[in-house]
Amino acid sequence: xxxxxxxxxxxxxxxxxxxxxxxxxxxxxxxxxxxxxxxxxxxxxxxxxxxxxxxxxxxxxxxxxxxxxxxxxxxxxxxxxxxxxxxxxxxxxxxxxxxxxxxxxxxxxxxxxxxxxxxxxxxxxxxxxxxxxxxxxxxxxxxxxxxxxxxxxxxxxxxxxxxxxxxxxxxxxxxxxxxxxxxxxxxxxxxxxxxxxxxxxxxxxxxxxxxxxxxxxxxxxxxxxxxxxxxxxxxxxxxxxxxxxxxxxxxxxxxxxxxxxxxxxxxxxxxxxxxxxxxxxxxxxxxxxxxxxxxxxxxxxxxxxxxxxxxxxxxxxxxxxxxxxxxxxxxxxxxxxxxxxxxxxxxxxxxxxxxxxxxxxxxxxxxxxxxxx
Amino acid sequence: xxxxxxxxxxxxxxxxxxxxxxxxxxxxxxxxxxxxxxxxxxxxxxxxxxxxxxxxxxxxxxxxxxxxxxxxxxxxxxxxxxxxxxxxxxxxxxxxxxxxxxxxxxxxxxxxxxxxxxxxxxxxxxxxxxxxxxxxxxxxxxxxxxxxxxxxxxxxxxxxxxxxxxxxxxxxxxxxxxxxxxxxxxxxxxxxxxxxxxxxxxxxxxxxxxxxxxxxxxxxxxxxxxxxxxxxxxxxxxxxxxxxxxxxxxxxxxxxxxxxxxxxxxxxxxxxxxxxxxxxxx
Numbered sequence: 001x002x003x004x005x006x007x008x009x010x011x012x013x014x015x016x017x018x019x020x021x022x023x024x025x026x027x028x029x030x031x032x033x034x035x036x037x038x039x040x041x042x043x044x045x046x047x048x049x050x051x052x053x054x055x056x057x058x059x060x061x062x063x064x065x066x067x068x069x070x071x072x073x074x075x076x077x078x079x080x081x082x083x084x085x086x087x088x089x090x091x092x093x094x095x096x097x098x099x100x101x102x103x104x105x106x107x108x109x110x111x112x113x114x115x116x117x118x119x120x121x122x123x124x125x126x127x128x129x130x131x132x133x134x135x136x137x138x139x140x141x142x143x144x145x146x147x148x149x150x151x152x153x154x155x156x157x158x159x160x161x162x163x164x165x166x167x168x169x170x171x172x173x174x175x176x177x178x179x180x181x182x183x184x185x186x187x188x189x190x191x192x193x194x195x196x197x198x199x200x201x202x203x204x205x206x207x208x209x210x211x212x213x214x215x216x217x218x219x220x221x222x223x224x225x226x227x228x229x230x231x232x233x234x235x236x237x238x239x240x241x242x243x244x245x246x247x248x249x250x251x252x253x254x255x256x257x258x259x260x261x262x263x264x265x266x267x268x269x270x271x272x273x274x275x276x277x278x279x280x281x282x283x284x285x286x287x288x289x290x291x292x293x294x295x296x297x298x299x300x301x302x303x304x305x306x307x308x309x310x311x312x313x314x315x316x317x318x319x320x321x322x323x324x325x326x327x328x329x330x331x332x333x334x335x336x337x338x339x340x341x342x343x344x345x346x347x348x349x350x351x352x353x354x355x356x357x358x359x360x361x362x363x364x365x366x367x368x369x370x371x372x373x
Numbered sequence: 374x375x376x377x378x379x380x381x382x383x384x385x386x387x388x389x390x391x392x393x394x395x396x397x398x399x400x401x402x403x404x405x406x407x408x409x410x411x412x413x414x415x416x417x418x419x420x421x422x423x424x425x426x427x428x429x430x431x432x433x434x435x436x437x438x439x440x441x442x443x444x445x446x447x448x449x450x451x452x453x454x455x456x457x458x459x460x461x462x463x464x465x466x467x468x469x470x471x472x473x474x475x476x477x478x479x480x481x482x483x484x485x486x487x488x489x490x491x492x493x494x495x496x497x498x499x500x501x502x503x504x505x506x507x508x509x510x511x512x513x514x515x516x517x518x519x520x521x522x523x524x525x526x527x528x529x530x531x532x533x534x535x536x537x538x539x540x541x542x543x544x545x546x547x548x549x550x551x552x553x554x555x556x557x558x559x560x561x562x563x564x565x566x567x568x569x570x571x572x573x574x575x576x577x578x579x580x581x582x583x584x585x586x587x588x589x590x591x592x593x594x595x596x597x598x599x600x601x602x603x604x605x606x607x608x609x610x611x612x613x614x615x616x617x618x619x620x621x622x623x624x625x626x627x628x629x630x631x632x633x634x635x636x637x638x639x640x641x642x643x644x645x646x647x648x649x650x651x652x653x654x655x
Contacts (some may be wrong), residue, residue: 094383100429100474105408106470108384143621170538249630252652279625282618286430293430295383297624309616311455321533321654329628336631 010357012194017075019158019186019197022123022207024048028119028156031087033077039064040080040088051121059166059347062356069164075122075190078166081273081352083127087118088152089128089134089278094296095147099289110160111294112150119156123184125177126169126346128159130275132183135153136338137278138366156203159184163227165235168347170360173238176344179228189224196224237350237360239331240367242341247367252324256365261320263355269327270299270357276334276342277306302326309326327362382621385427385472386412390465392445396533399557400465404437404447405473406587418442420505421480421612421640425595425620426450426462427472434458437520438476439501441508450472451501451533477620478639481506482610486582489608490518492574494595496567496587502594502612502639503586504534507541517560518581521574525591527566529557548575559625578603584640585611589650596643607644629655 002075011019020030022261032051034043040055040057056069057077094111100126101107138148162178180187185204188195196216199205232305241247271277281300286293300307303322308315334342343359350358387408391548394402403426407413418424423437434456440449454463465471483506491510495503498604499620522541526532532551550573556564563570567589585592592611599609615627615634622636630649632638649655 053521095382098384098427098429100470102469104468104498106387106429106472108387108472110384114597136605140622143623145382145623245566249648270513280623280625282433282624284430284432290430295427295432297619300625302625307616311453311459315615316654318654324654328630331629 006215007198008216008315009197009208009211010216010220011188011192011197011211012352014221015211016051016195018211019207020045020048021053023119023156023158023208026207029116029154030119030121033080034123035066038066038201040066040077042080042083042122045121057166058163059351060356061168061358064351069091070140071192073190075160075162075188076164078162078164078169079124079348081128081348083123083275084120084131084155085134085275086313087155088131089138089148089280089299090151092298093147094294095282097292097294098307099292107197110146113147115151115154117154117156119158121158123157123159123180124162124171124346125144125159125180126171126174126344127275128157128180129171129174129176129344130346131157131228133338133340133342133344134275134278135272156207157184157186159187159200161187161224161228162231163190166347166351167236169235169345170237170239170347172232172344173242173347174341174345177279178231189227191223193222196220200295220353229339237347237358239341239343239345239360239363243335244270244363244367245332245335248328248363251366252328253278254366256362257320257324259365260323260357260362261318263357264303264319264323265355266303266322267318267354269305269352269354270359271301271303272299272349273352274330275346275348276330276344277301281306302329327359331363381474382619382623383474385425385474387431387470388448388473390467390469390471392467393465396451400451400533401454402449402451403462403465403471404440404449405471406447407473408470409495411609414445416445417474418448418476419480420483420509421502421618422476422478423502423639424448424450424473424475425477426452426458427474428458428461429472431461432458433475433620434462434471435620437502437505437612437639439505439508441505442523443512451504453601471510471568477619478635479637481584481612481640482582483509486608487516488518488580489649490521490576490581492521492576492581492583492599494523494567494583494585494592496585496591496595497527497531500524500586503584506584511541511544514546518546519576520544521550521576522548523550523567523570523574523595525552525554525570526585527554529553529555529560536581547550548573550574568594568598571602578605582608583610585609593650596647600643606644606647609641610640611643611646612639613641613646614639629652 054072138145159180330342387407403480551562622633627634
């Protein structure tokens with residue numbers, strides 16, 4: 001965000017509502033952090049001044065607790081269980097429907113979602129990196145997913161620099177954060193007296209220009225830069241290298257897979273909160289009279305028994321093979337598919353695992369060099 | 374290999390069951406034609422590719438295409454009634470309609486193996502993806518060298534199209550080797566493992582190509598045998614089966630390492646998949 005400091009404006013704290021008001025005036029439904037069931041979720045804001053302050057999320061393996069930020073900031077929380085993914089890749093949606101007339105003839109029709117323009121306030125660098133991967137999957141050249149595209153192109157993304165990473169965060173080691181560098185319409189860095197604001201797209205520029213911000217001072221830009229470096233340095237977890245393809249694929253029979261399988265419940269929480277997981281099942285919901293049916297999709301998990309189901313046998317009948325499928329896909333074969341790892345270091349799979357399995361710890365154990373006696 | 378030119382993830386097009394043939398107590402063939410003549414006229418596929426068949430209110434299944442690509446009138450699918458959708462498809466009769474989209478995936482590399490001896494290794498029931506290749510080669514016999522068909526089944530009644538095997542065995546330059554794990558009265562072929570027949574197969578490994586379809590254990594044993602005889606790895610192909618729901622490399626179920634079997638397969642060369650096939654769970 002600081003590659004072009006001359007383009008950075010400064011949004012005083014008291015004027016944050018004017019940014020939201022502008023987005024609302026442009027007919028964007030504004031989504032921001034809200035507390036639901038003890039966690040931060042993205043919900044529609046009813047007023048420009050509706051953003052909550054002082055929320056912080058303390059995270060650890062198998063643990064997520066909201067606490068009070070002593071500095072009463074807007075964005076001192078690292079992340080919630082979901083951010084952008086469900087707004088572009090819907091958890092459940094119809095794809096097409098079919099009707100059968102009295103003569104038995106079938107009529108098929110595509111079902112496209114009606115989606116409002118949505119602005120998400122407070123997305124993180126990890127979320128943006130994950131969205132770029134979801135884009136690569138769903139908007140692949142020649143095979144564009146119309147449903148994903150419909151939602152995706154209506155999104156307006158207001159990113160924030162992460163000043164307070166959680167203990168589960170490791171985006172610095174994956175190269176994806178904590179300061180957003182691409183993929184946003186506007187990005188903010190929260191300082192005590194306001195926000196350093198930079199536009200990252202033409203539509204972001206239109207919004208920021210309308211606010212008539214004064215340029216950010218060199219001191220403010222320096223403070224934001226410093227804040228990003230401090231946040232990166234505060235992260236205690238990491239992956240040993242960004243490309244673990246060969247390290248993992250050469251250890252497919254490592255005893256650690258059995259060990260982690262003994263702890264893993266195969267609940268699928270990690271895949272549900274992972275911002276890059278894209279697996280989904282296709283489903284049919286027939287009408288009661290049997291004359292019509294809706295064909296749709298619903299998020300699926302490689303930890304479920306049905307994921308590897310074939311008639312007569314299951315490709316992954318046990319938890320060992322399912323955990324190994326997840327981890328090797330995410331960190332190894334993702335490189336074959338998308339040219340980078342599928343992990344953006346958000347740490348959600350660590351916090352939301354009911355038994356606290358820590359991906360970084362598993363990778364460390366799997367890739368530790370064998371010590372000869 | 375034949376690249377997919379299939380329709381997208383949906384919706385399918387309506388197709389009519391032109392005829393239904395009961396091949397064995399659990400295996401049947403549906404010959405389908407799109408109700409829209411323009412869709413039927415535009416439809417092209419290569420042997421080894423598959424279609425998604427949709428049964429209203431139940432769901433879709435991937436089924437390989439067994440008819441000849443030159444047949445522009447109907448699209449043939451031989452199906453075993455095994456799950457919810459296929460048991461429902463088994464109840465259809467001529468005139469009924471289903472949804473059809475395809476073709477998907479990469480088929481057999483038939484252009485690349487022209488002029489070669491062809492060894493086909495088939496395991497299990499029917500194995501339509503390879504049977505379509507037999508039809509294909511027989512209609513274009515002069516383009517290929519020797520044809521060796523090696524088929525293994527568990528029970529003798531699992532061998533469908535028995536008369537065809539008898540007929541193929543009488544054709545010039547064609548060798549048919551069939552084995553059933555468990556024999557029965559009047560079974561004219563070998564009783565035992567199909568791999569016991571490999572030593573009888575007559576082909577020149579230096580100019581041959583092989584295509585396999587069936588249980589992975591059988592294909593691994595067959596690959597080991599063929600490679601030992603000197604067949605180069607680059608000319609050994611196999612058709613893989615995985616859970617497929619979208620058919621366009623999107624839903625994620627069919628992943629085999631970095632490959633989406635529905636999009637990058639189902640036909641692979643041995644070198645592409647041998648490392649992962651050595652491990653259970655991929």
